[in-house]
Each structure stands twice: as structure tokens, then as C-alpha cells.
Amino acid sequence: MGATRIDTPGRLLWREHSKALASFGIVALLIAVGGAISSGFASSGHILMLVKTGAFLGFLSLAQLIVIVSGNGGIDLSVGAVASVGAVVGAAVLHGNDGNIAASVAVVAALGLAIGLANGLMVSFLGLPPLIVTLAMASVVNGSIYIYSKGLAVSATSSPFLKLVSNGTALGIPNAILVWVGVTALCGLVLKYTKTGIKLYGVGANETAATLKGVKVPLFRFWVYGVSGLVSAISGLLLLGYIGTAFLDIGSRYVLPSVAAVTIGGVSIQGGSGGYLQVVAGTLVLTVLGALLVSLQTGEAGRQIVLGLVLLLLLAIYGRQHSANRGRFLGGLFRTRRA
């Protein structure tokens, strides 16, 4: 044993934010590489545009984060479907009219909360595996939209105010980015300094300890899934403002990236740790990497291959988890013990 290290405030800060910093470093590196290849890539206008696109993945990744942090195999594969429902129902209530915005937000929030709570009910009280519950829920929700729209495109559109929120700019900065910054700051405060936030990490890190502290763990997780649904649905509404019209699988393509963004930020998929700033960093890595691959003109095939390789590389750097064959080079790959 070496000398006991004293946790100075600086060290604590470093330990807390080193993963987010590493991811932001990767973002900077990717932008630099992009700038070296085409001069427009590193221009401030383009960077703002990239961050703005990232914001929508960022919102859905927040929904993903809280469920993952709550532990016990927590994951929400229905965030995309719930976002779609938020966009489609939101558009239907809006009717392109700003006067309906309050009603639209209320309906969408209630619907998202209800779907999320249904997930929470099955996961937390019935003890069903979150992966498959939320996957099946995605089928049910997507199927419902399909039935509602009779398989046709939904013609409803967003309203001017919603467009302004998702697509407008203030002082040259896209509003979506401003919203994202606000959400990030709010998350930092809520997750770190409120009772609810502290409970969330406690439940995820050690269920037994949380129970002994008097937290009703199943009830708490039930609400975590509910909030995840609510955040997803509102994200869908913002996505509607960004894209302009709602369509059936408007949210589907964000599902697995939202899980990837959380992990790339260095958040353990086993729960109990990881802040939203890390997720923001992970989201930006994914977004900038995607844009860089597009600008390299590798075609879809090359883009997918590089994306997969980079994801594996990033995971290998800081996404590793505990295993039984621990503490050996490559987990004992080169040992000769017989299986």
C-alpha cells in the first residue's frame, strides 16, 4: 500500500470531470482533423451547426442517462418511439397554430410520462428485464402511431414558435444550443445538489444501501422511467420544431446512438455514476465524427466501418468493465489455463 492520497478539491474536480474532458479533447481533435481536410469544417458557423444537430440527440441521451444511472440493467430503448409519438401527437394538437402550444406541451408531456410509467411498472414492480420491456414498448408505441396514421405520412406541421425554439437564432447562436446549455446547467444542479439527484446515484450504485437509507427503490425507479418518457416526448416536440413535419420514425434513428453517446462519455452502463456533462461530450463526439465521415466522402459503407471501429476504440479506452478474469493482461488471453 502506498501513502494515502488526500483528496484535494482540485483532485476531486479532476476525477469527476476527467472523462468529460477526454471526450471534449476528442471532439477538438476531430474538428482539427476535419479542418485540415476541408477548410469550412472548422469554421465557427459549421461548428455551431454541428452542435445544434447534436442538441436533439443530447436531449434524448438525457432520457437514456437517468435510466442507465438508476442501475439494475436499466436501459430505455423506447426513447425514439416516444419521441416520435411526441412529434406526431404534438403536431396534431398544434395544427400549426402557436395558440395551441401550451395544450400541445401538456398533452405530449402527459403521454410521455404515461408511457414511461408503463415501462417503469413492468421493470420495477414486475421485475421484467428493461432491455426487452422497452423494446417491446417501442413496438407498441410505433405500432400505435402507425395505426393512428393508417400507415400514411402525417401531414401535420410544427408552429412558428416551435420552429423559433428549435431552428431560430439569438445573437448569432442557434436557440437549440442555448436550450441545450440551459438543460445541461439545470441537470448539473439537479443531479448533484438535490435530494432526488443524490437518490438517483445512490439507487444505481448500491440498491441495498439505498433501501437501508429509507429510499423506496422500486417506486423510485418507476418514476425514473416515467421522467425518461417525459423527457423523450418533449425532445420529440423539439425535434418536430427542428424538422418541421412529423413522421412515423422521426425518433427511431436516435435510439442506439443515445445509448452510444452515454457510453462514449464514459458513463458506466452498470449505473450509479456519470454526469450529464459526460453525455454532452459523448453526443458531440458522435455528431462530429459522423459529420467528419460525411465530409471524407467515404460513402455509406466506409462511414459505417469507421464509425464502428472508432466506437470500439473509444470503448476500449474507457468503457471497460469489471470481469472475473481481472488484473491480467488482456484478461488472461495468453494464459494457458484450460477451459
Place this chain on the structure above:
Amino acid sequence: MKGARVSRGKGRVPIRDSALFLPLLIFVLIVVVNALVQPGLFRPRIVRSNTASFAPLILVAAGQAIIVLSGSLDLSVGAGMSLINCVFSAMMHESATSSALALLVGLAAALGMGLVNGLAVAYLRLPSLIATFASSAIWFGIALLLRPQPGGFVTPWVSSFYYLSVGPVALPLLILAVGLLGWHLVKRRRLGRYIYAVGSNEEAAYDSGVDASRVKLWAYVLGWAFVFLAAFAVTAQMSSGDAYMGNPFTLNSVAAVVVGGISLAGGKGKVLGAMLGAATLSLVINVIYYANVPSVYQEFVKGSIIIVALTLTILYRRPSRRAVGG
């Protein structure tokens, strides 16, 4: 050894407590419902064609089941099937040698993909969910390189071979039986018992002298042998190549595994259960079609059925677990 209670031989476990009881019950139920809406379901010709069209999902579900039993998951099986399918369509020409070569390369690709996933999960210790999501992008990219647009040509013998039947036994059924037999041979041996042991409690298995990482790696390779068979079956059905072809198989295979009564936490359940689960899911689509339910309801009904089956599995398992006392 702790956590490796594999029942050898028959008896002892009452049928109601078997891991197969509920999947079988659900399967029989859906068969009955299907028979009600589709007269002639049991006609040999219908049985044969159903087996042929269900075989790919059943096979890939068996592969997924082995991986899940070992405590991991594979979200790249669908993209992997696409890749193998594209290898076939890129390499198979008129000559017999090209077909043989394509089969060999396809098998090597399948085992190679299993090996890469297994190494990433067992030795690099990446979470299997994310690692295989990442590798699926790679498989899909390679498949797209091989076949940017759907199409191409696969020698006709593949298809005519697949739809061959020896007396009343159709070839797809034979493939399924051979696959199941292969798994039963493995299950009885050390590797099979270790897969269950590592899946139910990795730490305990390691402490009792099992090289847990190696077992997890082997589970992936074994699972991907089934993915190869599934890709062969699907190629025979389509007779062409398509890089997007495998997409639905990924999540459907996971759903089949769960409906088949296998715990996603690993270590509990039977591969045959997953195969029944896959057949059940396929029959659901059949029922929807023959019951004249508008096709827009398909997705909704599929999701609902999974939730109902899942709830049944858990609600049913609760009391029996208490009775067994483990």
C-alpha cells in the same frame, strides 16, 4: 460446482417446473389460434413452407440463446447475417468450386465475427450491448461494400437444396434438428456446463476454476455457427444479396430468446425454448395475416404479444422458484 446445476438425464424436475413448460404452452396456444384462422395449417405442404420461412429466425434465435446463456448479448447478428448473405451473393457463380468456396468464406466470416465480438466482450471487457452495437456497424459497412445495391446472383442449387425434402422431412427441419443435436452434444460436455455456470455467476465459476473469459469467447463462436446457418437459410429463400436484409433479425432474435423463457441475465433457460419462441413470434405474424387484421396493426400486436409473454413468464416463474427453494 456452484451455479452449474445442470440436470443430467431425465426425471426429478416436474414438467411444470421445466424451463420449457411456458414457451411450449405459448407455442401450442398460438398454433391452435393459427389453426383456427388458417384451415389446412397442418397440411404437409403448408408445414414445409412454414418451416422453411421460419427457419432463419429460429436458427439465429438459437445462436443468440447460447450467447445470452453465457451472460452476454449480441446486437450484431442481423448485420452479420447480411454480411454472410452478401459474401454468398458476391462469390457464388455457376461453377461448383465457387459455391464451395463461398460457403467456406461465409463460414469463416461468421466464426470470425463471433471471435471479434467474443474478444471484445470477454477479453477487452466491453459491455456486450454497446460493443456488439459498434461491431454491427462494421459488419453492415462491409456488407454494403460487397453489395451496395440489393441484387446479385446466387447459384440456383442453394435454393433447390433448401427446398428439398427427404420423404416427409423437409431440409430446413433437418437443419434445425442437426443444429439442436449439435448444441445438445456441446451441452453435455464441459463447455456446455461452463456456459451455464459462467452465465449464472461469473465470479463463482471463476473461483471454482473456470476460465470465464474463454468460455464467453466460445459461446460467441458457437452462437455464430448458428448465425451462419441462419444466413444460409435466408439466402436460399431470397436467392440474392441485400445488405439491409438482416436488420430485423437482431431484435427479433432477442425477443425470441425472451419469449423462449431464457433469462437475459444469463445462465437460465434452454436453447430449444428460444427456438420455440422464434416459431411463436413467426406464427404471430401468420395469425395477423390470416385473421385479416390490417397490416398497420402488425407492429402493435407484435409488441403486445412480447409484453404478454414476458409477463406470463415472470408471473409463472415466481411461485415455482419459491417451491424449489433456490
